[in-house]
Amino acid sequence: MALGYQYRIEDGENTHRPIQQISILQRESKYRIGHRIRTDQTFFKEAEILWRLRYSIKGQVPLQGLELDPGEQYLIVSNELIYMNQNGEDDLENRFVASLGFYFDDKNKLEIGFDYRTDDYLVDDRFRHRLWFKFGYYKSL
Structure with a gap:
């Protein structure tokens, strides 16, 4: 479980976004x-x-x-479906990501790939x- 907060400045407007999430990780053999x-x-x-x-x-x-051992590469594929509502209007967005990752050690990794998004369904x-x-570069503290 995690909580987060995002502050964003875009086109001169400030937005605030509280975030709540639950994650589950399944580790299979490979x-x-x-x-x-x-x-x-x-x-x-x-x-x-x-x-x-x-x-x-x-x-x-x-x-x-x-x-996955230090110094090795990995492949990541993800799909995210997003339902949104604003002013009583509904919409959907889909995000498909495919990336090649470079695992340096437990605290450092790099991912390079493509993010394909569709929306306004x-x-x-x-x-x-x-x-x-x-x-993206990921650093664990």
Whole structure:
């Protein structure tokens, strides 16, 4: 279980987002499967609250051997479905991510890949899709 907070400045507007989540990790012989259920609420200065409920599933597989050891690479694939409601209007978003990871040690890893998103499923004539190159460095304290 985790709680979080995000403060964001975008287009000159400040938003506040409290986050609540539950994560479950299954460790099988060669791979890991993670499940996450998250809720968050985004507070805007001049708009109604954006409520979101998110579910994601992520798989991780080492590319060498049966376990992920320091200095090895791994593949990560995840899918996240997001339901959102603002002003009584519902919408859905889907995020699919595929990345190559580099595991340096228990405290450092790097992931490089692609993030493909689709949204505005329930809004008339606004369906869209986007693709980003994703780069992340993770440091455990």
